[in-house]
Amino acid sequence: MEKQNNQEYLTAIQAAFGADVLAHEEAFGMLNIEMTPARIHDAISWLQQHQDLSVNYLTNIAGIHYPESAGREFAVVYQLHSWKNNLRLRIKGYLPKENLHIASITDLFAGANWMERETYDFFGIVFDGHPDLRRILNMDDMDYFPMRKEYVLEDATREDKDDRFFGRNNNEL
Amino acid sequence: MSQEPKDVAQTADPANVATINFGPTHPSTHGIFQNILKVDGEKIISSEQTVGYIHRAFEKLAERRPYNQITPITDRLNYCSSPINNIGWEMTVEKLIGVDIPKRVQYMRVIIMELARIADHLICNSVIGVDAGALTSFFYPFSEREKIYELYEEISGARLTTNMGRIGGFERDFTPVFHEKLKSFLKTFPKAFEEFDSMLARNRIFMDRTKGAGPISAERALSYSFSGPNLRAAGVDYDVRAMNPYSSYEDFDFIIPVGVNGDTYDRFMVRQEEIRQSIRIITQAYNNLPEGDYKADLPDFYLPPKAEVYNNMEALIYHFKIVMGETELPVGEVYHAVEGGNGELGYYLISDGGRTPYRLQFRRPCFIYYQAYPEMIKGLPISDAVLTLSSINVIAGELDA
Secondary structure (H helix, E strand, O other): OOOOOHHHHHHHHHHHHHHHEEEEEEEOOEEEEEEOHHHHHHHHHHHHHOOOOOOOEEEEEEEEEOOOOOOOOEEEEEEEEEOOOOEEEEEEEEEOOOOOEEEOOOOOOOOHHHHHHHHHHHHOOEEEOOOOOOOOOOOOOOOOOOOOOOOOOHHHHOOOOOHHHHOOOHHHO | OOOOHHHHHHHOOHHHEEEEEEOOOOHHHOOOOEEEEEEEOOEEEEEEEEOOOOOOOHHHHHOOOOHHHOHHHHHOOOOOOHHHHHHHHHHHHHHHHOOOOOHHHHHHHHHHHHHHHHHHHHHHHHHHHHHOOOOHHHHHHHHHHHHHHHHHHHHHOOOOOOOOOEOOEOOOOOOHHHHHHHHHHHHHHHHHHHHHHHHHOOOHHHHHHHOOOOOOOHHHHHHOOOOOHHHHHOOOOOOHHHHOOOOOHHHOOOOOOOOOOOOHHHHHHHHHHHHHHHHHHHHHHHHOOOOOOOEOOOOOOOOOOHHHHHHOHHHHHHHHHHHHOOOOOOEEEEEEEEEEOOEEEEEEEEEEOOOOOOEEEEEOHHHHHHOOHHHHHOOOEHHHHHHHHHHOOOOHHHHHO
16 A cells, blocks of 8 residues: 555545644644644544554653743644554644643553653643543642743853843743 | 453452552662552552652753753663764754764764664663573673773763764764774674573573563553564564664664563563674674765854864854854754664754754653553562563663653
């Protein structure tokens, strides 16, 4: 069988999920798809079961914090891999800071368990349906989510390394 | 071992169940992680893991460091094979900035990464021997690993946390001493390795201890996103070097060994065979080592020689810009994976054009597969749990990041 490429993946996903595919781009050869967060679980499940697309491997789950983009402050990124087509793709969902909830995919991939716990631990994103959503790398009694951008490292007070001199405006966060 | 591990929980008599700590500091955990075991006599009914004892917030640190200063952080992930981590990170940055790496550098990297893989697998496999009660087979490979560390020393000056290479290549070419030592290593290592192999591979006691210890099926391993030797021991031939060849791996002829049962013995045998394949790859790469420069032409990232900085205006400017972190970087998201000692080691880098990554996530194979450990040891005696732990090669540095 002919191997499917990014374009075919995109077409198939758009056909199946229509308006839930909010944006897409190809970054360094890898297909990025932004979807409605509520539909991501279904999309991954559909991709996993699809005969031709056959996305069988969860590479990782990452959280990202964009404090400046209102209404979409947090991103959850799922990097998936189809071995049949040797194609990697990225599915992203953006969440507003008031409602950091997204469906857990631990029912689809057992390995998602700790990846989701790690994302919760660092960013405070809550994965609904996760069997045991606790902190994993940090102390249980920690009362903040350390990877958020408002928690800068100590050396941020150093004048000589001030980001404003290098075209980035981190200090006003 | 039990054939039906799931039944253990139901059949255990609550009066006989004891709760014991396996770790955080226990000689056989080879690192600091805790397992709270519920045992009925010797049989493990359930276990609960605690990780994070050496969490050093690498991902947060990386957000405050220029790209070249992140290489030393990667040393401390899987410190048994630091050069693979270093080079994986450098290749990630090179992918972001889009630079052609000379063939010679690619081959040099392959040689070093395969040496690191040998060192990593040697330690893991000899430690499996220790946990099965065979101490002699642990001491012999150490003199071989020592030779690999001497080779690292020739390249980077360091032995364990190597900080090897630069973005764009290496800080120096292979030295004459390196060539000499590598040639002698390639000559003597296979024989020494086969001696090590003959101590364990067909040893009746070792086989009885390791066969059936901590098995996992291919389906479960895949569901847990296993990678590397642990996945291959379960019979799945996934290897990043073959799936997404990087650094010219497509030029070399090597096979990907797989196991059948996914137990400790299969993991041991897969690693043993991978060491032989690594030697094959190194031999091919070394015999065909292309002529050329040991670094790419990349003045924005590669520090100029000090003599030039003193005498040449342009070199001084570049030096200043690199040190002060004023280099222009493209905006984008890159994922780059290499086959580390323990599996798919990935770097997910998000650049907003600033001098440090906006976000850098490490896909750490240990962290991902260690969560399957309770499932793998359920219903087994404690001694098998020890063997399973050492054979999945959980490295605390990579686990906790």
